Amino acid sequence: MLKTDFQEQNRFFLNMGPQHPSTHGVLLVLLEMSGEYVLDPQPVLGYIHRMHEKMAESRPVMGFMPNTARMDYVCALPYNHGYVALIERKAGIEVPPRAEYIRVITSELNRIASHLLWLGAYLLDLGAFTPILYGFDDREHILDILENITGSRLTYCYYRFGGLSRDVDDKFVEATRTFVKRMRKRFDIYKKLVTDNIIFIKRTEDIGVVSPDMARRYGITGPNLRGSGIAYDVRKNEPYSVYPEFDFEVPVGKNGDCLDRYMVRVREMEQSLRIIEQALDRLPDGPVKAKVPKKIKLPPGDCNFAVEAARGELSYYLIADGTDKPYRLKIRVPSFSNLSCLQELSSGILLPDLVSILGSFDLVIPEIDR
Amino acid sequence: METISILPPELIRMFIAVIVIITFLFLNGIMMGYAERKIAGHVQRRPGPMEVGFHGILQMIVDGVKLLAKELIIPINVDRNLFRIAPLLSFTPVILPLLVIPFSEKLQARDLNLGLLLIVTMGSINVMALLVGGWGSNNKYSMFGAMRAVAQCIAYEIPILLSMLAVILMTNTFSLKGIVGAQENIWFIVLQPIAFLIYIISGVAETNRAPFDLPEAESELTAGFHTEYSGMGFSLFFLAEYTNMFIVASVATVLFLGGWHGPPLPYGEYLGIVWFFLKVYFLLFLMIMVRWTYPRVRFDQLMNFAWKYLIPFALVNLFITAVVVKL
Numbered sequence: 048m049l050k051t052d053f054q055e056q057n058r059f060f061l062n063m064g065p066q067h068p069s070t071h072g073v074l075l076v077l078l079e080m081s082g083e084y085v086l087d088p089q090p091v092l093g094y095i096h097r098m099h100e101k102m103a104e105s106r107p108v109m110g111f112m113p114n115t116a117r118m119d120y121v122c123a124l125p126y127n128h129g130y131v132a133l134i135e136r137k138a139g140i141e142v143p144p145r146a147e148y149i150r151v152i153t154s155e156l157n158r159i160a161s162h163l164l165w166l167g168a169y170l171l172d173l174g175a176f177t178p179i180l181y182g183f184d185d186r187e188h189i190l191d192i193l194e195n196i197t198g199s200r201l202t203y204c205y206y207r208f209g210g211l212s213r214d215v216d217d218k219f220v221e222a223t224r225t226f227v228k229r230m231r232k233r234f235d236i237y238k239k240l241v242t243d244n245i246i247f248i249k250r251t252e253d254i255g256v257v258s259p260d261m262a263r264r265y266g267i268t269g270p271n272l273r274g275s276g277i278a279y280d281v282r283k284n285e286p287y288s289v290y291p292e293f294d295f296e297v298p299v300g301k302n303g304d305c306l307d308r309y310m311v312r313v314r315e316m317e318q319s320l321r322i323i324e325q326a327l328d329r330l331p332d333g334p335v336k337a338k339v340p341k342k343i344k345l346p347p348g349d350c351n352f353a354v355e356a357a358r359g360e361l362s363y364y365l366i367a368d369g370t371d372k373p374y375r376l377k378i379r380v381p382s383f384s385n386l387s388c389l390q391e392l393s394s395g396i397l398l399p400d401l402v403s404i405l406g407s408f409d410l411v412i413p414e415i416d417r
Numbered sequence: 418m419e420t421i422s423i424l425p426p427e428l429i430r431m432f433i434a435v436i437v438i439i440t441f442l443f444l445n446g447i448m449m450g451y452a453e454r455k456i457a458g459h460v461q462r463r464p465g466p467m468e469v470g471f472h473g474i475l476q477m478i479v480d481g482v483k484l485l486a487k488e489l490i491i492p493i494n495v496d497r498n499l500f501r502i503a504p505l506l507s508f509t510p511v512i513l514p515l516l517v518i519p520f521s522e523k524l525q526a527r528d529l530n531l532g533l534l535l536i537v538t539m540g541s542i543n544v545m546a547l548l549v550g551g552w553g554s555n556n557k558y559s560m561f562g563a564m565r566a567v568a569q570c571i572a573y574e575i576p577i578l579l580s581m582l583a584v585i586l587m588t589n590t591f592s593l594k595g596i597v598g599a600q601e602n603i604w605f606i607v608l609q610p611i612a613f614l615i616y617i618i619s620g621v622a623e624t625n626r627a628p629f630d631l632p633e634a635e636s637e638l639t640a641g642f643h644t645e646y647s648g649m650g651f652s653l654f655f656l657a658e659y660t661n662m663f664i665v666a667s668v669a670t671v672l673f674l675g676g677w678h679g680p681p682l683p684y685g686e687y688l689g690i691v692w693f694f695l696k697v698y699f700l701l702f703l704m705i706m707v708r709w710t711y712p713r714v715r716f717d718q719l720m721n722f723a724w725k726y727l728i729p730f731a732l733v734n735l736f737i738t739a740v741v742v743k744l
Contacts, residue, residue, distance in 0.1 A: 059557070069636040173712040177461050246714055399713075399715045402636055
């Protein structure tokens with residue numbers, strides 16, 4: 048967009064957020080605008096900072112477990128997974144295979160739930176009210192399955208160092224199989240309702256194009272990166288847990304626009320279903336928890352562990368000093384990097400496009416602020 | 418009795434008509450609100466309101482009482498006069514068009530020979546209300562909503578007028594009764610399908626309904642021009658929206674769907690209202706279904722659609738009609 052004199056003279060500020068329907072939580076985007084054109088959007092963070100990293104330093108490692116679920120509450124199990132795997136790597140704990148399989152199944156279920164919620168919320172940003180109810184309908188089935196085995200519906204605390212807090216039963220396997228079958232049929236409905244809709248395509252195609260170079264510069268990860276055509280997925284590139292045993296693809300987009308990011312997420316849900324099915328078929332018998340001392344002493348030195356959360360690469364970096372408390376725990380969350388490119392991406396665009404871009408990044412603000 | 422007989426009977430007739438219409442208008446608002454929530458519920462695979470009365474049928478009455486009882490909050494920095502006038506300005510003009518709409522052959526408050534023009538004029542005043550409300554609120558989001566409303570209504574009034582003119586060329590009258598009378602044998606939707614389509618699309622845009630609900634786009638502008646309104650101020654905007662929808666659907670019925678015409682009924686000159694209402698509420702049902710299915714268009718797409726597609730097509734359609742009629 049050409050910046051004319053008129054636009055220069057008629058600049059004004061607009062506070063989008065912290066209470067705004069489409070900033071999803073408590074993000075403030077300070078918009079410098081001229082008419083409906085956004086000249087300079089600045090994300091302002093810190094409205095929901097809760098000192099999670101500091102809390103990790105002040106208690107034994109198990110005490111931080113519940114906190115991990117409260118950073119990204121939409122997709123909490125990968126956060127559990129990253130943390131327990133980090134401590135297991137540091138303390139040298141072996142995990143029984145059955146536990147690893149169940150971790151993968153539940154994490155992938157949680158990923159689908161997260162993507163469904165995102166799909167609905169994104170369409171809500173674009174002004175369609177119905178898809179979110181469809182998404183919630185499907186997500187409800189996942190939450191029911193997870194509630195039966197973990198005891199909670201959103202902020203799970205299910206994994207333990209060396210395994211799981213409890214085993215799953217046949218009912219879980221059966222319910223998950225039923226869900227996989229049901230979900231396969233539901234993609235057709237989403238395609239008819241959303242993906243084929245001409246208004247939806249017009250609102251997302253060629254909007255917010257993230258080039259591969261730009262994605263690398265900002266450290267964008269997850270579906271947002273894959274939308275730009277870079278097939279980087281922690282599950283494939285730095286495999287952890289039992290992911291190497293499964294056959295699944297990493298869907299990538301072409302142009303890096305909002306539509307590609309949408310398509311990548313939808314296709315990822317299908318891939319997650321594939322992983323779940325394979326894992327259910329091969330679910331081994333055996334214990335779900337290894338013998339672990341009550342008080343885990345962390346040997347001095349540092350350690351890193353990365354997992355693929357629903358929003359991108361989540362990595363925990365730990366420095367230990369020989370006690371049972373971490374000296375420092377740094378959490379690298381995907382949404383922070385994903386948000387950081389907003390300013391470069393959306394100078395000189397229309398306000399509705401900004402909403403579309405912001406939605407397509409699938410931000411969870413409590414994860415950014417921690 | 419003495420005083421009544423002194424008054425001219427026409428005046429009494431008008432007085433009764435206005436009271437009936439205002440009553441109907443509130444009733445329509447209640448029915449439409451309930452229908453919208455129930456249809457939205459079923460579209461979204463949930464039951465919708467279920468608690469108050471049988472299948473939640475009294476829900477809107479309860480909500481109406483709640484809105485009446487609520488305080489009308491006037492923020493500190495608003496222009497108090499404009500802020501108060503806007504809801505009234507939005508509500509008052511929607512009563513007048515109903516006076517000239519022929520519900521059946523005998524049920525019409527007043528048959529003006531320029532009835533259609535009155536409806537179009539009153540429709541334009543509604544924009545003033547949105548502008549006044551948005552400006553008076555002294556809120557940037559409201560201001561955005563108001564600006565969008567003005568641009569949108571100006572853009573979409575032209576195709577509305579052009580599509581109406583195509584019908585008027587065929588009937589040679591602006592009187593709604595005359596237009597319906599001319600459709601006794603064949604409805605104009607058959608002769609003017611393009612004009613009908615253009616009218617319906619522009620009508621949805623004119624009433625600020627999704628997918629053209631940009632003045633109140635809540636994911637962008639929180640609530641657009643009525644961000645600052647509460648209580649009765651809000652509900653008057655809300656009533657005006659539903660009445661506007663009703664007017665757009667009635668005019669579509671009159672111009673294209675043959676008004677009160679349908680399979681003959683006993684007392685046809687009065688009971689034609691049944692066919693009229695069936696057609697109107699069918700159109701309204703379509704409008705509600707569209708709202709709960711489609712995402713919102715972007716503002717420049719909306720304007721492009723009006724100026725690049727609707728207006729040229731309406732002009733061509735008008736030209737062809739003129740040539741065919743006058744040959």
